Amino acid sequence: MRLTIACPAALRDDANNLAMVLGYGLGDALTYGGLNWQDADGNIYACASLPVSETFTTTAQATLQRPSWDTDSVISMAAANRAQAALVFSLEPVLAMPDKLTACAGDDALATLAAMGLTHVVVDV
Amino acid sequence: MALKLGANSINKLYLGSTPINKAYLGAGILFSGDSFDPASLFAASQQGAWYNPSDIDTLFQDSAGTEPVTAAGQPVGLMLDKSGNGNNARQASGAARPTYQVTPDRITVDNVDDSLSVTVPTGGFTGTMVLATDNGTASYGVTIPAGDYDIGGRGGGRGGLYFPGNALVGQLIRDGALSDWEAAATEAYFVGKGATASYGAVTSFMGFWWDWAELTSFPIIDTSSGTDFSYAWRECSSLTSFPLIDTSAGTNFSFAWVKCSSLTSFPLIDTSSGTNFDRAWVECSSLTSFPLIDTSSGTNFSYAWVRCSSLTIFPANIFDNVKGGEFEGAFTSTNLTQTSIDNILVSLVASGIAAGTRLFDQSGGSAPSVTGESAIDTLRSRGWTVTVTGGY
Numbered sequence: 307m308r309l310t311i312a313c314p315a316a317l318r319d320d321a322n323n324l325a326m327v328l329g330y331g332l333g334d335a336l337t338y339g340g341l342n343w344q345d346a347d348g349n350i351y352a353c354a355s356l357p358v359s360e361t362f363t364t365t366a367q368a369t370l371q372r373p374s375w376d377t378d379s380v381i382s383m384a385a386a387n388r389a390q391a392a393l394v395f396s397l398e399p400v401l402a403m404p405d406k407l408t409a410c411a412g413d414d415a416l417a418t419l420a421a422m423g424l425t426h427v428v429v430d431v
Numbered sequence: 432m433a434l435k436l437g438a439n440s441i442n443k444l445y446l447g448s449t450p451i452n453k454a455y456l457g458a459g460i461l462f463s464g465d466s467f468d469p470a471s472l473f474a475a476s477q478q479g480a481w482y483n484p485s486d487i488d489t490l491f492q493d494s495a496g497t498e499p500v501t502a503a504g505q506p507v508g509l510m511l512d513k514s515g516n517g518n519n520a521r522q523a524s525g526a527a528r529p530t531y532q533v534t535p536d537r538i539t540v541d542n543v544d545d546s547l548s549v550t551v552p553t554g555g556f557t558g559t560m561v562l563a564t565d566n567g568t569a570s571y572g573v574t575i576p577a578g579d580y581d582i583g584g585r586g587g588g589r590g591g592l593y594f595p596g597n598a599l600v601g602q603l604i605r606d607g608a609l610s611d612w613e614a615a616a617t618e619a620y621f622v623g624k625g626a627t628a629s630y631g632a633v634t635s636f637m638g639f640w641w642d643w644a645e646l647t648s649f650p651i652i653d654t655s656s657g658t659d660f661s662y663a664w665r666e667c668s669s670l671t672s673f674p675l676i677d678t679s680a681g682t683n684f685s686f687a688w689v690k691c692s693s694l695t696s697f698p699l700i701d702t703s704s705g706t707n708f709d710r711a712w713v714e715c716s717s718l719t720s721f722p723l724i725d726t727s728s729g730t731n732f733s734y735a736w737v738r739c740s741s742l743t744i745f746p747a748n749i750f751d752n753v754k755g756g757e758f759e760g761a762f763t764s765t766n767l768t769q770t771s772i773d774n775i776l777v778s779l780v781a782s783g784i785a786a787g788t789r790l791f792d793q794s795g796g797s798a799p800s801v802t803g804e805s806a807i808d809t810l811r812s813r814g815w816t817v818t819v820t821g822g823y
Contacts, residue, residue, distance in 0.1 A: 310543065311526075325526065330493060330508075333523020339544070355543040356526040357504065415541035 309362070309395075310355040310418040311409040312402035313338040317392055318352050321407055323382045324389035325354075327370050328362075332380060343424040349404040351424060355415035363395050363409075450612075450619040467616045472605055473514040479556060479605035480518040480549060482510050482582060485536035485624040489513060492528075494521040503533045510538070510547055510582070514603075520547035520582040529583055529599070535625020537565065537598040538583065546584040546592055553577050559609040560645075563621030564596030567630030570614035572648030573604065574669060585643055595639040600626035635659040637683075644668045651676055658682050661707075665689040671717075673698055678705075685709040685731075692716045703727060709757075710734045720744035730755030738764045740795065745771035750778040756815075759790040767796035769803070772819065776806035779815075789815040796820055 313321040318338045325337035338352035345351070370386055372379070392407045394400070399421030402408045412418030444451040469481050484490060489511035490500035496509045496519075506528035512518040522528045522545075529538040529545045540546065556575040562568070583599055584592025601621035609617065622628045630636075631653035640646065641662050647669045654660075655677040664670065665686050671693045678684075679701040688694065689710060695717045702708075703725040710733065712718070718739050723746040726732075732753075736742060742765045762775065772793055779791065791810065798821025799807065807817045 308541070310541075325524075329525040331523070333494060334525050336524045337526045337544075353543055354526040355541045355545070356528075357506070357530055415543045419543065 307360065307362075307411050308355060308357050308413055308415065308418075309409050309411055310353065310415045310422070311338075311407060312343065312351040312353050312419070312422055312424060313407055314402075314404045315341050315350050315352070316405075317389060317407055320385040320389035320392070321352075323385035324366075324370075324393075324407075326376070326381045327373060327383070327386045328366055331373075331375050335380075342427050343402075343419065344427050345402055345404070345423050347404070349402075350427060351402055353419060353424070355418070366390070366393060367395075445612075445615075448611075448615070450615040467620050469603055469617055469620055470513065470515070472603070472609065472613060472617070473516065477514075477605055477607050478516055478518075478552065478554070479514050479558065479603070479607075480512045480516060480520070481514040481601075481603045482520060482599070483513050483601050483624070484510065484531065484538050484599065485601070486513065487531075487536065490531055490538075494523045500531045503531060505531050507531050507538050507547070512549070514605075516552075518549050518552070520549040522547045532598065535600060537600045537625065539598040540583045540592070540594055542584060542592055542594060542597065544584070544592065547582040548579050549582055551575050551577050551580045554606070556604050556606040557647075558605045558607045559614055561601070561603045561609070561614060561617040561621065562595070563599070563601040563618065563624070563626030564594070565598040565600065565627055566596035566633050567652060568600075568618045568621055568626045568628055569595075569630070569650045569652050570609065570618060571646050571650060572608065573645045574647050575604065575645045580645075593638045593641040593643070595630070595636075596627075600624055629653045630657075632656055636663040638662040638665070640667055641665045642667075646670055648672070649674055654678060654681075656680060658704075660687045661685045662689075663687050664691060666691070668692050671695055675700060678702060681705055682728075683707045684711045686713070687711050688715055689713040690715070694718055696720075697722060699724060701725065702729075705729055706754075707731045708735045710737070712736050712739060714738040714740075715742075716740045718742050721746065723749055726750055727752040727754070729753050731757040732761050733757045734760040734763070736762055736765055739766075740764055741766055743768050743771065743796065745774055747774040748778050748781070750775065751781045753779075753782045753784065756782075756784040756789040758792070760792050762791075762793040764795045765793065767793065767820075769797040769800050772797060772799045773803040773806070776803045776810070776817075776819075780806045780809045784813070789813070791815055791817045791819075793819045799823065 325334040341350040343351045394406045399410045401423040491509040492498040494508040510520045527544045560573045651674045675698040699722040
């Protein structure tokens with residue numbers, strides 16, 4: 307299953323902490339980068355898309371544990387928990403919400419983003 | 432079976448200029464282009480990189496290279512360079528790792544955040560890049576500076592990542608240009624691994640090479656099916672020329688060559704089907720003249736040549752048969768000669784575009800002559816709002 311996730315600007319730091327908890331390591335701190343997507347109301351988002359296991363959604367909503375690699379406590383577990391509280395999963399595309407981490411299933415990431423009401427932020431020329 | 436000419440084995444076989452990947456005698460393979468080994472392109476210690484997802488031993492799920500890729504659907508966090516230069520491509524972020532797929536062997540990218548990154552060594556690469564995808568295969572001239580360089584999705588500063596396809600079947604970059612036959616043989620090699628040879632079936636080239644500032648030359652590829660060329664070469668800022676590709680089916684050219692700031696000339700491409708030229712050549716600041724393209728289907732030319740600050744020569748009659756009148760900002764901050772601005776205004780009159788709220792703007796360059804001023808009078812009588820250099 308592929309999940310495509312829209313992260314509003316205000317949640318980006320929190321979401322990157324959650325990504326480190328659920329992911330592989332320090333590199334996952336860069337999961338949500340450029341605020342390159344916007345909804346119809348002009349809210350901007352950083353987006354990520356990745357294939358996940360069937361158990362991912364369960365894992366992502368379970369009590370978070372600091373991963374064993376984080377011996378230096380790089381991760382802010384408080385931030386990760388805030389992001390987890392904002393998580394919304396859907397098997398069908400729903401509109402991205404500016405106060406939620408909206409994760410939708412869909413094989414085609416770009417099509418899913420479009421169905422979530424998001425378009426590229428295009429710098430005016 | 433090897434094909435021989437006398438005692439010499441034939442390594443390359445062409446039909447005209449097209450490399451032949453396989454030749455059969457009955458059911459038997461008489462010649463196989465697979466005998467070409469891209470490693471030979473680095474035999475003299477040339478710098479560069481060669482990525483070949485068909486060699487699964489070069490793929491790892493993690494960026495540290497501890498967990499090999501063993502099956503389709505697994506992420507690719509590290510792809511080893513087969514050129515012998517150790518320019519391996521990595522992705523530290525789990526969410527941004529491409530996915531390994533088979534039949535053909537390839538790494539798929541989601542065009543949202545997937546890419547690998549290679550650290551180009553000091554001195555950079557100036558040469559040729561052969562890029563083989565599920566949409567097509569082509570060879571480009573490139574100058575890639577030292578530092579991080581994306582493999583797979585590129586650009587991405589403005590939403591999504593741009594890539595001419597959805598999967599990478601092979602990529603080779605060599606510091607030092609490949610000869611034509613070396614490039615053709617490399618393309619054939621990747622096609623033999625499952626890459627699509629031609630872009631001929633692609634209808635939408637939207638954003639394919641957006642932000643690929645490393646491209647110094649663009650090949651003549653088959654774009655004959657392309658209808659949407661919007662954003663295709665936006666900010667390809669190192670291209671100095673553009674080839675005469677087939678754009679005869681193209682309807683949407685909006686933003687296509689924005690900020691191709693090194694283009695010194697533009698070819699007479701077939702734009703006869705083009706309706707939307709909105710901002711097509713914005714800030715092509717090295718263009719000094721423009722060809723007499725076919726605008727007969729055009730309806731939107733808003734800001735099409737804005738900030739083409741060196742543009743002085745514009746042909747007569749270019750808008751004679753135009754269908755629509757969206758010209759707001761089209762010639763703002765240009766450097767048109769008096770003859771050129773006269774040409775434009777007279778042509779707009781000739782087009783006979785119906786009255787309505789029409790805008791035309793010019794700034795920079797020369798003011799129109801009495802010929803142009805007469806044309807302005809006519810346009811204003813038809814409802815146009817016209818602003819030109821000199822304030823007439």
